[in-house]
Amino acid sequence: MASPIFIIQSIVGIVGILGNSLVCFVIWRTPAMHTLTNAFIFNQATVDILGSIFMFLISVVPVPKILPPGTAGVLLCRIWVSNYPLWACYITSSINLVALTFERYLAIVYPFKFQKVCHRLGATIVIVFVWVVGFSIALYAAEIFRYREGHCVQFFDPKLRVVGIMIPGFQYFFPVVSMLVAYIHITVELKRSAQRLARIMGPNVAGAGRPGQAPESADESLLRARRNTFKTLLIVFIAYVACWTLNSSLLLAATLGLPSAPDSPLLIISVALVATNSAINPIIYALKYKQFQKGLRMLFPCRGIEGTNSVRPSTIATGLSVGNPGV
Template sequence: MEPIISLRITKTTVGLIGIIGNGLVCIVIYFAKSMHTITNLFIFNQAIVDFLGCLLLILGSNVPVPDPLPPGPAGAFLCRVWISDALLWLSYSASTFSLVMLTFERYFAIVYPFRYRAMFAHERLVPGVMIAASWMIGVLVAIYGGAIFAPVDDHCVPVNIPGASVLGLLIICLQYALPLVFMVFAYVSIILELRRSSARVGAFVPSQATTGETSSNPDPNRVLEPRLPHDPLRRARLNTMATLVIIAGAYVVCWTPNEVIFFLFNLGWQLDFSSPLYVVSVALVAINSCVNPLIYAIKYKQFKRAMKMLFRRESELSHATMETEMNP
């Protein structure tokens, strides 16, 4: 249980918002057939992971643990699995790599469309392997998180393990640096490819003055402004760029403080895992799980349409049921 009341309230609030938001994402994707695509499968997986992370955040902040720890394997299990927040970091790391897999899928779909069709010919096999890989990486991070805690004198405390600093730096690279570098590379490549694709469509549609069709133009001396035939593509490019910048920015803002603290810890800094600084950094990571549904709801047009249709259908069914009951 979180001993600081203000932090407990903050973490509980963040967790509740995340549960509601990610639960809504799961419901919309599951019940709206228009959302049953490969991309949305990755989003569905990320929403599930974030949902579990927010649930664990609430439980860890409000469920008391025995003090002192019970003796034997029960105390060791409780320390290494629950008190160490290993399960929480499993979900956070799996969420990060779910975002990486989603970025990878979009990167291949836009930059290498022909390879994408060949790679994702089996709509369930390849996405299933990628999703399983994101969970396995989360498990590896959780194993490390549990290994650096141990029961000592019936209390769960951080301990030194052989090669802890090296392992910690590898975890930072795996959990933060490599995903960030790849996502920046992928987003830049996607934006450049969308620009090239937009240019290949053609620059302009001939105006009426150039085609001689001036009869519908009230002023024959005025040349109509040329229009871009690929406006939808241009809008999609801008929407994609804005969405990806928001997602990347949220990831950097929410993850950087905790990763800096963890980096200093691996260099020998004495870290108090119960300090407000560390807990707030963990809360920021949790907030990242909350903002993802907001980004989808605000920027993802397909999700917004599916959500409106789903709730409209439920409202119509509810209204029809009430009328049937009132007029049997």
């Protein structure tokens, strides 16, 4: 009988594959979404697709109790039994979320510097860096497993324990602290921008563009787009913290030598939460990200809703070109 964690991983793996594939498809097929921000979101979804695939395969592909001898057994132990590909995707996803957050941070807090330093080549370099660092840090997962006479066993020595203490820092604590500081600063800057715009446009700026009121100005549209993207990514960040806090704490405790059972309810819950994080982002985009919603309606128009088919690319292209700090 399959264990609860394997059932959860199978279900979440399938949902993650389908949901993140949809995110990639919508961004790829919608020219107005070809922005720096969406390049990082596309990369995030790509990493989560791979993570969901590995998660599903791990839950359905049985590992023999006695591993084959020689190189095959060593590779199976160090790469597959250790879950190295899965943890590499998880860590890469975490680092990419930091890169995505600071792309928005520069665009909103330092828009003029953003226009100078943020471009396609720079984004490509950062994305490649994210993959290299993520898969390099995850080598720790492979290093703590050893092949011993047909079995794959965990192995710790003092040096590995020191490195193991650093892994939760790179994977969780540093991303959380850095993103939290960035989001606080972004919140302050958005409030200042709203106050400056209110002084220029009048106290009813927040309601502009609604039925019976004057259309939004370019500055108002820009501020609204910034707020929506910020709120979406803030929810993604909160979901990341909620899904990763327990597992990272347990990993740190295990690395410090505290006893932990592989089938303990707390560990099962923590792994289930981590698995859920790979599938939850597409749901957040569908519910909160206006640009994604419009792109989705353009690709899959609902004829039963009046006005849905009238959405034109120009309505979401304003201020959204690559390198524009407005989104």
